[in-house]
Amino acid sequence: MRLAGLILLLSFGAPAWAYDGPIIDMHLHAWPLGEHGNPDKPKNIAAREKALIKLKEYNVVLAATSGPEAFLTAWSAAEPERLLPGPVFPCINGENPTWFQYRCFEAGGDFPNPAWLEAKYTSGEYGVMGELYNQYAGVPYGDPRMDPYYEMAQRLGIPVAFHTHSAPPLTAHQCCPDFRISNGNPLLVEDVLARYPKLKVYIMHANPLVYPEVLDLLTQYPKVHVDISPWEWVLPREKFHRLLQTYKEAGLLGRIMFGSDGHDYGDSLEAYNSAEFLTERELAGIFCGNAERFLRRRELCD
Numbered sequence: 001m002r003l004a005g006l007i008l009l010l011s012f013g014a015p016a017w018a019y020d021g022p023i024i025d026m027h028l029h030a031w032p033l034g035e036h037g038n039p040d041k042p043k044n045i046a047a048r049e050k051a052l053i054k055l056k057e058y059n060v061v062l063a064a065t066s067g068p069e070a071f072l073t074a075w076s077a078a079e080p081e082r083l084l085p086g087p088v089f090p091c092i093n094g095e096n097p098t099w100f101q102y103r104c105f106e107a108g109g110d111f112p113n114p115a116w117l118e119a120k121y122t123s124g125e126y127g128v129m130g131e132l133y134n135q136y137a138g139v140p141y142g143d144p145r146m147d148p149y150y151e152m153a154q155r156l157g158i159p160v161a162f163h164t165h166s167a168p169p170l171t172a173h174q175c176c177p178d179f180r181i182s183n184g185n186p187l188l189v190e191d192v193l194a195r196y197p198k199l200k201v202y203i204m205h206a207n208p209l210v211y212p213e214v215l216d217l218l219t220q221y222p223k224v225h226v227d228i229s230p231w232e233w234v235l236p237r238e239k240f241h242r243l244l245q246t247y248k249e250a251g252l253l254g255r256i257m258f259g260s261d262g263h264d265y266g267d268s269l270e271a272y273n274s275a276e277f278l279t280e281r282e283l284a285g286i287f288c289g290n291a292e293r294f295l296r297r298r299e300l301c302d
């Protein structure tokens with residue numbers, strides 16, 4: 001890899017290496033990518049097949065995949081090995097609080113039945129909690145309605161994934177009347193971390209260029225990790241590299257876990273690989289090793 005990378009550098013001025021090992025994607029979604037409704041609709045089947053082929057093509061050995069119950073069931077049946085499924089909640093009127101419409105849980109409701117959810121974890125069918133949509137649903141991270149779930153995740157050692165920061169423009173006027181930017185500051189996760197000392201947490205969309213507080217949070221809570229999607233494709237390349245540089249200067253690159261949020265892997269990989277200040281070892285950590293350690297798994301990244 002090093003030699004090939006060097007030749008690339010000499011020929012095109014590209015970075016000295018490009019990571020080409022196994023990938024753990026900590027932010028994938030199983031949900032309608034084609035049309036509202038169920039996973040068996042033709043466009044949703046086609047989108048699922050395309051997404052699962054991409055996992056193999058890019059050697060994604062594990063993908064934390066969140067979505068409504070019916071989609072998680074269908075995706076897991078099609079790809080039992082590589083997915084680490086997790087429910088999305090809280091929901092709004094029983095539906096997922098984003099653009100496409102579908103039921104979160106087959107039994108209905110905005111929150112999963114705790115006994116039902118615990119059985120999903122103990123059977124190994126689910127392996128992560130979230131992406132949690134508190135901000136979309138207008139339910140603060142520290143809301144008492146979340147306590148049974150945090151307690152369960154802490155007791156079972158299940159990682160909890162918080163959506164933070166913001167959402168596409170006019171979210172409060174579209175899907176989610178109770179959406180507030182002010183509910184998405186990653187610092188608000190502090191209350192949960194203080195009350196659940198053994199909870200395994202990662203913060204999604206963590207962007208210290210907008211919320212520098214996230215660096216303090218990571219320093220105060222050394223087990224907390226982040227994913228920094230979708231900034232690798234939303235931000236201009238130079239700004240995304242500044243974001244990475246901010247983590248590097250803070251000595252916190254080891255806490256970044258790669259997430260695609262469903263974006264094209266080729267483009268996402270390039271965004272990281274083109275950051276010339278990242279060493280081969282740092283890239284390998286971001287793309288695989290950091291998540292492997294966080295998930296307490298072995299031999300995924302070898």
Ligand SMILES: [Zn+2]
Nearest residue numbers: 131163164204
């Ligand atoms: Zn999100």
